[in-house]
Amino acid sequence: MATDTTSLKLEKIFTDAEDFLPLNGTDHVELFVGNAKQAAHFYKTAFGFQGVAYAGLETGMKDRTSYVLQQGKIRLVLTSPMSADGPINEHINKHGDGVKNVALWVDDAVKSFETTTGRGAEVAFEPKTIEDENGKVVISGIKTYGETVHVFVDRSEYDGPFMPGYRAWDSHYKPEDTGLKYIDHMVGNVGWGEMNKWVEFYAKVMGFAQLISFDDKDISTEYTALMSKVMTNGNGRIKFPINEPAEGKKKSQIEEYIDFYNGAGVQHIAVATDDIIKTVSAMKDRGVEFLYVPDNYYEDLLERVGDIDEDIAILREHGILVDRDEEGYLLQLFTKPVADRPTLFFEIIQRKGAQSFGKGNFKALFEAIEREQDNRGTL
Incomplete structure (x- = not known):
């Protein structure tokens, strides 16, 4: 199953990227x-x-x-x-x-x-x-x-x-796919004060542009906070958000990650689907565990995001989150860590026009992560 190796001339959609490093x-x-x-x-x-x-x-x-x-x-x-x-x-x-x-x-x-x-x-x-x-x-x-x-x-x-x-490798065991299409973005966690160093690395060394910046006012809960900047290449096929901890009352998810990973590394891989309800449902049936989102998240969902195609009752059943930007909306959900250390996890994302990263869901997502940290005794 080799990749299509045809040389691509991909449209540059993020004009701030210098793009001296062509990436397909x-x-x-x-x-x-x-x-x-x-x-x-x-x-x-x-x-x-x-x-x-x-x-x-x-x-x-x-x-x-x-x-x-x-x-x-x-x-x-x-x-x-x-x-x-x-x-x-x-x-x-x-x-x-x-x-x-x-x-x-x-x-x-x-x-x-x-x-x-x-x-x-x-x-x-x-x-x-x-x-x-x-x-x-x-x-x-x-x-x-x-x-x-x-x-x-x-x-x-x-x-x-x-x-x-x-x-x-053509094994006898070939389970059906769950509708995953491509990698949407990959998130790196770095230590205190290191985010801008790596933002500069991707800009200077690889010609990326900064797409979005989130500070501790955007990404914070009662207990924890973090900061993040999203770097992208010109055609938008490679997006690398970079997270660092911010001061909070308790230990943030970034600090927990760095403690157990013993340093900086890839925090999560966001994988795209065209039907998040079908994908998440299939994955849950196969034993994948996702973060729990409280029912009250959905009480005023339409007031926050406007009309959507999906049935809110089904979104609530699966804990799927919704956010809107000026270009459309997206649906997303995080798995729990996929190994015993609370480090690497996956995000399932479906974009319906939106180019953002779910800023409106940060509080709900990170409170869900904090509940897991509390269960682990690492908050």
């Missing part, structure tokens, strides 16, 4: 996990991903095992170490299951590397070409916040299932 979209997201085989079963069963490719001892990979799963344009790579030491084990010991590589689909991985490192990015790994009977892939990498790496991937001359070193 997200190629894949690689998570380092304690047990890739079991994690793959979870994402297939609960989220509706399908098996695409595999690398391990049988393919000549000695230090790790990786499973590649896909749904729509979303591709996850789940990787576990095969030895008691080494960098993958060190990452898991320190952070738990989490995102290591955010891979970006480019037309030229060498030029992308030279452009970004020439503008101050720290090298993760030099450009390299990997080949097999299906062609070649060129990859390179730069370091970002925490131990997260952006990998540039040029697969224009490759026609295999994923990358050289992987073989097709």
Whole structure:
């Protein structure tokens, strides 16, 4: 299930982005996990991903095992170490299951590397070409916040299932998808006072523009607060909100994340659907747990957001939130953390014109997160 590798000339919709680094979209997201085989079963069963490719001892990979799963344009790579030491084990010991590589689909991985490192990015790994009977892939990498790496991937001359070193994985077990289409955005949590540093990184090093800024007046509850700025490339296919803690009476979700992740990292992956009710319903039936939203959120919903197509009773049943901006409205809901540490989670989002990030829902969402923190004794 190879990506369409046609070189794209994508419309620039955010004119403030310098866009000297052409990006076609997200190629894949690689998570380092304690047990890739079991994690793959979870994402297939609960989220509706399908098996695409595999690398391990049988393919000549000695230090790790990786499973590649896909749904729509979303591709996850789940990787576990095969030895008691080494960098993958060190990452898991320190952070738990989490995102290591955010891979970006480019037309030229060498030029992308030279452009970004020439503008101050720290090298993760030099450009390299990997080949097999299906062609070649060129990859390179730069370091970002925490131990997260952006990998540039040029697969224009490759026609295999994923990358050289992987073989097709066509398992007997193929659960139906849940309607997930693509990655809408990915959120990074950074430490106190670090948000602007990384905002500047994405602007200077990668040519992104600042789309939206939220301060502690926008994102606060009675107990906690945080600040956030959303960075986007020109075509809008890559959006990276960056969060940092803000002063509050109690420990914010960002502080909790950094405590348990032991540093900065990817907080959540927002995945888009064309029918959030169908998607959330299917995922709940398969065991995915979502944040609880109190019934009183829906009492004045239409007064706050205006007319919507969906039945409010069904939205209430599933705890789906709604927000409107000048371009339309969106529907969204967060899962609970997908591993035992209260770190990585997913957002399910359906956009009906809106380009924003649910500012009107922040209070309800973060109060829901605080209830979970209180249950964990970490608020």
